[in-house]
Amino acid sequence: MPRSPDTASSKAGPVTLAMVARRAGVSPQTVSNALNSPGLLRPETLERVRRTIDEMGYRPHRAAQTLRTRSSKLIGYGIRPTPPGTLAPVMDRFLHALSQTADEAGYRILLFASPPGTTGLEGYEELIDLHSVDGFVLSGTDRGDQRQAWLAKRGVPFVGFGRMWSSRQIGDWADVDGASGTDAAVEHLVGLGHRKIAFLGWPRGSGVGDDRAEGWQRAMRRHGLPVRGRHARSVDDIEAARAAVEPLLDAGATAVVAASDTLALGCYRALRERQAVPGRDVAVVGFDDSPTAALLSPGLSTVAQPLEAVGRECVRLLLARMAAPDAPPERVLLEPSLVVRDSTPALAG
Amino acid sequence: MPRSPDTASSKAGPVTLAMVARRAGVSPQTVSNALNSPGLLRPETLERVRRTIDEMGYRPHRAAQTLRTRSSKLIGYGIRPTPPGTLAPVMDRFLHALSQTADEAGYRILLFASPPGTTGLEGYEELIDLHSVDGFVLSGTDRGDQRQAWLAKRGVPFVGFGRMWSSRQIGDWADVDGASGTDAAVEHLVGLGHRKIAFLGWPRGSGVGDDRAEGWQRAMRRHGLPVRGRHARSVDDIEAARAAVEPLLDAGATAVVAASDTLALGCYRALRERQAVPGRDVAVVGFDDSPTAALLSPGLSTVAQPLEAVGRECVRLLLARMAAPDAPPERVLLEPSLVVRDSTPALAG
DNA sequence: TAGGGTTCTTGGAACGCTCCAATGCCTGAG
DNA sequence: CTCAGGCATTGGAGCGTTCCAAGAACCCTA
Known part of the structure; x- marks a missing residue:
């Protein structure tokens, strides 16, 4: 033929x-x-x-479809510059999951960078004005984040990775239950025989940090263990953490739960400086399971966030929102998991 | 009014x-x-x-413009799953630079994930068929990468982050001069008084790895220093690296240049096991300046890739290619920079 | 055989923009 | 005063798709 x-x-x-x-x-x-x-x-x-x-x-032809159906099948994601000094935010794992789930649903991720020296809303506004995206995934949400309210006002679908920490809840989000993670860390340590379990957290006021502190506290209370004098705070910097943890060690803590792997590394450093060995003399648990954690000696036990699952949930929630703009908001809290390595061995004796 | x-x-x-x-x-x-x-x-x-x-x-309205002008002003970027165990590829820094430079030129980055269990070409083909993107940025290029030839055959503009290691060069690329980085590391060590400088690299055959080995070798030759018995190879795994570096240490090396931060960490571990202190007893230089490097004790001296610059160059090259499809290919080799930390102090005595 | 309801298919318009060719206007030279 | 020639502006068509309403074909019943 x-x-x-x-x-x-x-x-x-x-x-x-x-x-x-x-x-x-x-x-x-x-x-x-x-x-x-x-x-x-x-x-x-x-x-x-x-x-x-x-x-x-x-x-x-996608453009023709977009023009006619008024739907670009694109999801906007604003990437923020990785703050130097911070431990790898491991955002690429999240992005990959996001991208993959979106692909499976016929959507794609459109990346944009907020130009430096802007409030960060401009990028979103531009994409909306140009009809370039159908919705947004927000990450790095924090207290005082204006994006949710702003997007909601314009009726633009969005979903946040990270809950809203203010009392006023807006829109859908998926998040990781940080309290549950530190709670599990305490459980693990108690199971190993620890009683003097300290917490090294961030300065008061960050939603994420307070949440992680709260999980430690409630687990301690549940076991009837004292929390007074066992809680220190430091910005997310290794040297600051080293200094901040000293009083906890002085007070005889046998284990430290940290709000981040960076803070946990501060513990390592403090211990080494007093000729003690992390893991052997004092157990340490981090948070985030950054790539570094597995490479340390001893390997750092740490709470891992289910980033792939969060990515999938974000896409699911966003698509649901686009399908039903007036449906009641949905919020998903995912369980992190404790990755046990050598920094939390059983107590000798 | x-x-x-x-x-x-x-x-x-x-x-x-x-x-x-x-x-x-x-x-x-x-x-x-x-x-x-x-x-x-x-x-x-x-x-x-x-x-x-x-x-x-x-x-x-972007879609209307796209339909009429046949140009989506979108650049495709296929993200690959981060191989677990690998040290953070630090790809988010690159992505951010890419995104930002593209934005400034009126372009955006379209992310897509290769579905698992595919050769990886499908994602590219789909975006081309749908007329969704004007071109591609490739990363993670390696020997035997089919993408360049495939894209070139279809006349689709692309630029690679990473040169082509085969003799047949196709298209434009921007890359980091790894040899120059290890060369600089040797220079630095020689300046500190080292003579017995070993190299811990990857198995033969990876373009990137061979390039880095070559820089070490040429710098050694330039200074009349012997390279025989000073070169070991290991896959990019911390424990494998620890084992591989032993012979080098046994041979009395006073400094080790590693092809990656992971390998450098293997050196740390090997040294600690023989009661030696990295930095004090044997100098160590890594490669990549992963976030971990700054957090180690002692801080790891390492060769940093100018990822932001690479991102900018990629966009520039791609736009140039789209403007002049038949122009001769352009290749850019960027200089890495040595970040000196505590793992390479001056030799005592 | 005609009527009424499905089921399947069609023509025309529209989405919002830019391409192309053609128009009108003005200036200055012949 | 006319006409070439440059400049500023316009009209119409078309990019490739989907929406809408209407048409054709079909089947069953009266």
Whole structure:
């Protein structure tokens, strides 16, 4: 069977829906239906059109679909510069999960960077004005984050990775239950025989940090263990952490739960300086399971966030929101998991 | 002055070019020209149209532009899953730079994930067929990478982060001069008084690894220092590296240049096991400046890749290629920089 | 055989923009 | 005063798709 000139292999530009229609002997609309509402076609017509589509290698042009349907099938994600000094935020794992789940649902992730020296809202506004995206995934949400309220006001679908810490809750989010993570860390340590379990956290006021502190506290209380004098705070810097943890060690803590791997590293350093060995003399648990944790000696036990699951949930929540703009907000709290390494061995004796 | 009903603040849908034209008393084409070829307009007309555009808050609809101009102003970037165990590839820094530079040029980054269990070409093919992107940035290029040839065959613009290691060079790329980095490491160590400088590299055959080994070798030769018996190889795993470095230490090396921070960490571990102190007893230099490097004790001297610059170059090269598809290929080799920390102090005595 | 309800298919318009070719206007030379 | 020639502006069409409403074909019943 000789191929007509408008076959895929022909060099004449891309195959359009109209070309397929002509070749299959149906109207353009029918080809469109074959793709979008196959149920409308008689089985034999559907079969014929589908075969023609395959033969010609037809793929619909996204821009034309976007223009007509007013939906770009794109999800915006604003990446922020990684603050130097911070331990790898491991955001690439999250991004990968996000991208993959979105792909499976026929969506893609559109990356944009907030230009330096801006409030950060401009990037979002631009993409909305240009009709470039259908919605947003926010990350790095924190107290006083204006984005949620701003997006909600404009009726733009969004989902946050990270809950809202203010009392006013806006929109959907997925987050990791930090309290549950530190709680599990305490459970683990108690199981090993520890009683003097200290907490090294961030300065008061950060939602994430307070949450992690709270989990430690409630687990301690549950076991009837004192928390007074066992709680220190430091910014997320290794040297600051080293200094901050000293009083806890002086007070005889046999284990330290830290709000981050960086803080845990501060503990390592403090212990080494007093000729003590992390893990052997004092147990240490970090938070985040950054790549560093596995490489340390001793390997750092740490609470791992289920970033892949968070990514999947974000996409799911966002799609649900786009499908039903007025549905009640949905919030998902995911369980982190404790990764046990050598920094938390059983107590000798 | 009362605002006409089709003002930005009016609730009636988005502002279109036609609405602006009507209000400004010009043809749609003139509004388009005001935006795209302002030189064509008489200054006073331009001024009037621009004012109207601002008043109405008009922004062109990307999909319509894309459809008409056949250019999506989108750059595809396929993210690969971070191989577990590997030290943070620090790809987020690169991605951020990429995104930011692209933004400044009116482009955006479209993320896509290769579905698991595929050769990796499918994602690219799909985006091309859908006319979703104007070009690609490739990363993680390696020997036997099919992507360049495949994309070149279809005439799709692309740029690689990472040169092609095979003899057949295809397309543009930007890369970091690894040899120059290890060369600089040797220079630094020689300057500190070291003579017995060993190299801990990856197994032969990886372009990147061989390149880094070569820099060490040439610097050693330049200084008349022997390289025989001073070169060991290991896969990029901390425990494998620890084992591999033993012979080098046994041979009396006073300094080790490693092809990665992970390998350098293997050195740390080997030294600690023989009761030696990294930095004090044997100097160690890593490669990549992963976040971990700064957090170790002693802080790891390491070769830092200029990821931001690479990101910028990638965008620049890609845009140039899109502007001139038949121009001769351009290749950019960027200089890494040595970050000196405590693992390379001056030799005592 | 005609009527009424499905089921399947179609034509035309529209989405919002930019391309192309053509128009009108103005200036200055013949 | 006319006409070439440059400049500023316009009209119409088209990019490739999907929406809408209407048309054709079909089947069953009266």
